[in-house]
Amino acid sequence: MSQVTANAPLRAGVVGLGWAGQQHMAGYDALGGVELVGLAGMEEHLLAELGSRYDVPGRYTSLEAMLAEANLDVLSIATPTALHAPMAIAALGAGVHVLCEKPMAPTAADAERMAEAAQAADRALEITFNKRHRAPARTLHRLVADGVLGRVYYAKAGWVRRKGIPGLGTWFTRKESAGGGPMMDIGIHALDLALHVLGEPGVRTVSASTYAEFGPRGLGGGSYGVGARTAGDTAVYEVEDLGTALLRLDNDATLMLEASWAQFVDHDRFYLELFGTEGGARIEVEGPDAPQIHVTTDVDGIPANLVPDMLPDAGHEANVADFVELVRGGSGSHGEVGLLRTHVIDACYASADQGREVTL
Numbered sequence: 001m002s003q004v005t006a007n008a009p010l011r012a013g014v015v016g017l018g019w020a021g022q023q024h025m026a027g028y029d030a031l032g033g034v035e036l037v038g039l040a041g042m043e044e045h046l047l048a049e050l051g052s053r054y055d056v057p058g059r060y061t062s063l064e065a066m067l068a069e070a071n072l073d074v075l076s077i078a079t080p081t082a083l084h085a086p087m088a089i090a091a092l093g094a095g096v097h098v099l100c101e102k103p104m105a106p107t108a109a110d111a112e113r114m115a116e117a118a119q120a121a122d123r124a125l126e127i128t129f130n131k132r133h134r135a136p137a138r139t140l141h142r143l144v145a146d147g148v149l150g151r152v153y154y155a156k157a158g159w160v161r162r163k164g165i166p167g168l169g170t171w172f173t174r175k176e177s178a179g180g181g182p183m184m185d186i187g188i189h190a191l192d193l194a195l196h197v198l199g200e201p202g203v204r205t206v207s208a209s210t211y212a213e214f215g216p217r218g219l220g221g222g223s224y225g226v227g228a229r230t231a232g233d234t235a236v237y238e239v240e241d242l243g244t245a246l247l248r249l250d251n252d253a254t255l256m257l258e259a260s261w262a263q264f265v266d267h268d269r270f271y272l273e274l275f276g277t278e279g280g281a282r283i284e285v286e287g288p289d290a291p292q293i294h295v296t297t298d299v300d301g302i303p304a305n306l307v308p309d310m311l312p313d314a315g316h317e318a319n320v321a322d323f324v325e326l327v328r329g330g331s332g333s334h335g336e337v338g339l340l341r342t343h344v345i346d347a348c349y350a351s352a353d354q355g356r357e358v359t360l
């Protein structure tokens, strides 16, 4: 088991060579005091290509081999969602700090086991909520924290796509490997962003519905994730393609959440709208209208629509940098926020299955 010391470079590894894993590689590569020493994944051509791009000596076709040989301090996990829990638990057990992609796990029970493993090993476990770092998100977070909107009592958050089912027929659309559809995949970004910007209120109840209208007919496929197709993949579609939810928060605010991979919307959107006692705001985080922020308020009693300048934009590199700082600072984070989010998504699926409101 390696020990993090103040002056030695951190030895970092990444398992998962797709888009998400590549963001983590770039994040580590950009940081001083970190050496990217291991990559693991099942695509030999990506191991070779990414290994030489980032000058990584250790290239492995399994996490087990990387953990046994690379003497890692930190590991990023960017594999299909059902592998997050077993991989994180193995790495934490080997004394390695873990930065894991969202969603933390397909079920809250799996996420609980990850958090317990981090506690038991006394190692950091963080989940990558990179959308918080986008320019409109950072700006709105600051405005809300500074009280510009007053008390926010109503929020709407969503990520909706016209034709954006990732990797139709691959692990993305199988219940066992993905855990769920858009609510799990991108709804969790919208949920995280809303709760983060609102200052982390608890979620009291959830009333949700799910629909699968396009995927089962082989429709609605997007370009993302098609590289994950393997020869054996057929058009299996076992998850929802639209999820909607009404969440009652413990500060008495209401959050409406929606997430779709395929829906007849006129354009794709990832947005957050807030309504407060002193002002309202709308941000567009992804889609053709993004990035944007609008604030609606009264200035000296006169209705005003303001367009604030945005704080600088960032993405995964900020999550990786924050994680490295956390590890270096020795502070204990054991996946608490990721766990809270997973419980809410779990409750959404339970509510949709049972056709009633669920209390958390």
Ligand SMILES: NC(=O)c1ccc[n+]([C@@H]2O[C@H](COP(=O)([O-])OP(=O)(O)OC[C@H]3O[C@@H](n4cnc5c(N)ncnc54)[C@H](O)[C@@H]3O)[C@@H](O)[C@H]2O)c1
Pocket: 015, 016, 017, 018, 019, 020, 021, 040, 041, 042, 043, 061, 062, 063, 078, 079, 080, 081, 083, 101, 102, 103, 128, 129, 130, 185, 225, 227, 228
């Ligand atoms: N934060 C974000 O914005 C964001 C964006 C995309 C994906 N993600 C998340 O990242 C994760 C990966 O998504 P992706 O789109 O990169 O997927 P992907 O299918 O493109 O890549 C998955 C990688 O995992 C590897 N893998 C699969 N099984 C493995 C095993 N047993 N051992 C070692 N490696 C294995 C594959 O070889 C592949 O390199 C998912 O959980 C997804 O939800 C997050």
